[in-house]
Amino acid sequence: MDAFEILFTASFWVAVIRIASPLIFATMGELICERAGVLNLGIEGIMTVGAFAGWFTVYSGGDLWAGVLVAALAGALFGLLHATLTVPLGLSQHVVGIGVTLLATSLTYFTYRLVLPEVTSPPKIESFQPLAIPGLSNIPVLGEALFTQTPLTYLAFLTVVLVTWVLYRTPVGLAVRAAGENPSAVEAQGISVTGIRMGAVVVGSALMAVGGAFLTMSAFNSFFFQMINGRGWICIALVVFGSWRPGKALVGAILFAAFDAYQIRLQQISGGIVPYQVFLMMPYALSILALILVARRASYPKALMIPYQKGER
Amino acid sequence: MRLEPKPAPTLAVTLLFPLAAVVATLLLVSLLVLAAGASPLSVFYLVARGAAGSQFALLETLTRATPLIFTGLAVAVAFRAKLWNIGAEAQLYIGGVVTVVLGTGALPLPSVILIPVLMAAAMAAGALLLLGPAVLKTRFGVDEVVTTLLLNFIVLLFVSMLLEGVLKDPMGLGWPQSQKVVAEAQLPRLIQGKRLHLGFVIAIIAAIVVWIITKKTKLGYEMRAVGHNPEGARFVGIPVNLVLMKTALLSGGLAALAGFSEVSGLKGNLTLDLSAGYGYTGIVVAMLAMLNPLGVIASAIFVAGIFVGADAMSRAAKVPSYIADVMVATSLLTMVVAILLTRYRIRWR
Numbered sequence: 001m002d003a004f005e006i007l008f009t010a011s012f013w014v015a016v017i018r019i020a021s022p023l024i025f026a027t028m029g030e031l032i033c034e035r036a037g038v039l040n041l042g043i044e045g046i047m048t049v050g051a052f053a054g055w056f057t058v059y060s061g062g063d064l065w066a067g068v069l070v071a072a073l074a075g076a077l078f079g080l081l082h083a084t085l086t087v088p089l090g091l092s093q094h095v096v097g098i099g100v101t102l103l104a105t106s107l108t109y110f111t112y113r114l115v116l117p118e119v120t121s122p123p124k125i126e127s128f129q130p131l132a133i134p135g136l137s138n139i140p141v142l143g144e145a146l147f148t149q150t151p152l153t154y155l156a157f158l159t160v161v162l163v164t165w166v167l168y169r170t171p172v173g174l175a176v177r178a179a180g181e182n183p184s185a186v187e188a189q190g191i192s193v194t195g196i197r198m199g200a201v202v203v204g205s206a207l208m209a210v211g212g213a214f215l216t217m218s219a220f221n222s223f224f225f226q227m228i229n230g231r232g233w234i235c236i237a238l239v240v241f242g243s244w245r246p247g248k249a250l251v252g253a254i255l256f257a258a259f260d261a262y263q264i265r266l267q268q269i270s271g272g273i274v275p276y277q278v279f280l281m282m283p284y285a286l287s288i289l290a291l292i293l294v295a296r297r298a299s300y301p302k303a304l305m306i307p308y309q310k311g312e313r
Numbered sequence: 314m315r316l317e318p319k320p321a322p323t324l325a326v327t328l329l330f331p332l333a334a335v336v337a338t339l340l341l342v343s344l345l346v347l348a349a350g351a352s353p354l355s356v357f358y359l360v361a362r363g364a365a366g367s368q369f370a371l372l373e374t375l376t377r378a379t380p381l382i383f384t385g386l387a388v389a390v391a392f393r394a395k396l397w398n399i400g401a402e403a404q405l406y407i408g409g410v411v412t413v414v415l416g417t418g419a420l421p422l423p424s425v426i427l428i429p430v431l432m433a434a435a436m437a438a439g440a441l442l443l444l445g446p447a448v449l450k451t452r453f454g455v456d457e458v459v460t461t462l463l464l465n466f467i468v469l470l471f472v473s474m475l476l477e478g479v480l481k482d483p484m485g486l487g488w489p490q491s492q493k494v495v496a497e498a499q500l501p502r503l504i505q506g507k508r509l510h511l512g513f514v515i516a517i518i519a520a521i522v523v524w525i526i527t528k529k530t531k532l533g534y535e536m537r538a539v540g541h542n543p544e545g546a547r548f549v550g551i552p553v554n555l556v557l558m559k560t561a562l563l564s565g566g567l568a569a570l571a572g573f574s575e576v577s578g579l580k581g582n583l584t585l586d587l588s589a590g591y592g593y594t595g596i597v598v599a600m601l602a603m604l605n606p607l608g609v610i611a612s613a614i615f616v617a618g619i620f621v622g623a624d625a626m627s628r629a630a631k632v633p634s635y636i637a638d639v640m641v642a643t644s645l646l647t648m649v650v651a652i653l654l655t656r657y658r659i660r661w662r
Contacts, residue, residue, distance in 0.1 A: 085649070230466045284463045288463050291459060
């Protein structure tokens with residue numbers, strides 16, 4: 001098969017949607033935080049926590065959906081920590097974010113070693129299985145790619161719809177957007193900026209954790225160290241690439257996943273002429289390139305990274 | 314609730330809150346130790362003994378502190394100017410790459426010349442690596458946090474490629490590792506037969522030099538001004554972008570010295586596990602030192618002690634050594650809160 005034909009196979013697009021799914025969850029999570037004015041660099045660690053919490057719930061006998069819920073709650077908890085430090089206390093979002101990532105990651109590894117001291121190879125769970133949607137999944141290529149996925153992937157797409165609807169069609173969404181653009185206007189309406197921002201970070205972090213859980217419960221079926229592998233940072237780039245809009249960010253995530261799936265297949269057909277590391281570098285390099293391309297016309301939330309103090313201008 | 318600035322804190326207050334942060338960290342970590350079924354007091358004792366209980370332990374702590382001083386300085390310098398360099402890990406590895414490229418026989422020079430040449434070359438490479446994100450920030454407005462973070466992954470893959478390709482040691486039995494640097498390129502040990510090497514002294518000198526730069530020179534003043542208020546700095550005629558470039562060069566160079574020192578002083582060659590996350594831990598080191606270059610020495614030794622001590626402890630007690638990472642991350646968060654509380658008072662209404 002040559003490098004071009006790959007693009008027309010259904011299996012390629014099935015992989016693209018699978019690779020995009022965790023990114024979609026986490027990108028939506030980060031997007032919510034940033035639209036409210038908070039950069040959440042805890043994302044990498046929160047995804048790690050979610051990956052472990054979800055997997056471990058199922059490993060200890062829980063239901064798959066219980067695992068998703070536990071992951072979301074664990075993510076929300078770290079989101080609450082991040083929010084408490086950055087919103088009412090107004091501490092540096094950079095430093096706190098890195099701190100939350102370091103804490104979340106190390107606590108996860110500590111807990112993993114504590115509950116599974118003896119294991120050498122990561123134990124497996126019975127993960128989410130693909131669920132073909134009758135009718136739709138029979139459409140060639142596109143239908144197969146979109147409708148033979150696991151339930152969590154469908155949830156990822158549903159999340160995008162939900163986030164878009166809430167952000168642009170509800171009063172809560174308006175308050176979230178305004179908190180990130182013009183917080184004093186929000187306060188003037190009698191709405192607490194602190195409350196809105198904290199809520200956004202908690203909910204966003206829960207989504208990030210579900211993104212992490214997708215990896216251990218749907219894409220793979222076990223937890224291993226360093227499995228997030230920079231995906232969180234890539235999602236931050238995707239939010240910028242998507243100009244802080246859910247729809248555009250979704251397109252970005254799918255484009256990125258397409259590129260990622262494509263490099264894996266290119267790697268297989270290149271026959272080792274090009275070192276495999278070059279292919280593995282591409283997703284990260286592409287993210288940087290995407291940031292450069294959109295940077296000039298990026299319209300980021302005006303109050304992003306600016307702490308808000310009531311009654312201060 | 315709201316924050317009210319306090320009058321200039323007294324010395325007692327300045328010391329009290331960081332102390333409270335340490336106590337809070339220990340209490341939180343105690344819960345994890347209890348969860349692991351061990352006694353917190355005995356675990357803390359074992360950590361302390363493992364970190365400083367013998368000459369061997371102490372020297373091991375200082376050895377581990379060496380790369381952390383360099384990365385801590387790199388972060389302190391950058392964060393002071395609000396240049397968010399999270400890429401010290403990548404700059405460290407590039408420093409290591411340059412050290413083995415030039416140090417494995419390419420330059421037939423005596424030690425007194427070769428070592429400074431290697432240091433300068435490593436610093437130049439690390440500096441250039443951070444210059445990229447700095448230029449992207451000032452020219453295109455690309456956030457340097459994300460670019461430096463992503464570069465960490467790119468550089469590590471690049472190093473992996475080199476170690477399986479052109480830099481691969483033909484005598485390495487297939488392991489992805491470079492050849493050893495020549496004897497002239499090795500930093501001497503400070504004590505015969507021990508692991509502590511000259512890199513530690515170089516790190517101390519670097520901290521003093523950085524302290525002089527930040528406190529006593531025009532550049533240091535400009536860096537602080539840019540970090541404090543970029544618009545204000547621009548208004549009074551400080552070339553903000555140029556200052557950020559210089560900061561990036563200094564920061565990247567310092568982080569690269571960590572890689573040089575680990576290769577030339579300790580490991581002898583380059584492997585993919587040259588750094589145990591020293592680039593990221595450098596952030597904690599710098600924050601614990603409140604970005605003070607001399608404080609970085611103390612906080613690097615403290616953080617190194619936790620890691621070395623926890624390694625020793627986990628061999629004796631059944632508590633995973635990741636407790637050290639938890640402790641270090643927790644102390645970062647408690648410390649930033651403590652620093653805030655020395656400067657502000659919380660009013661609940």
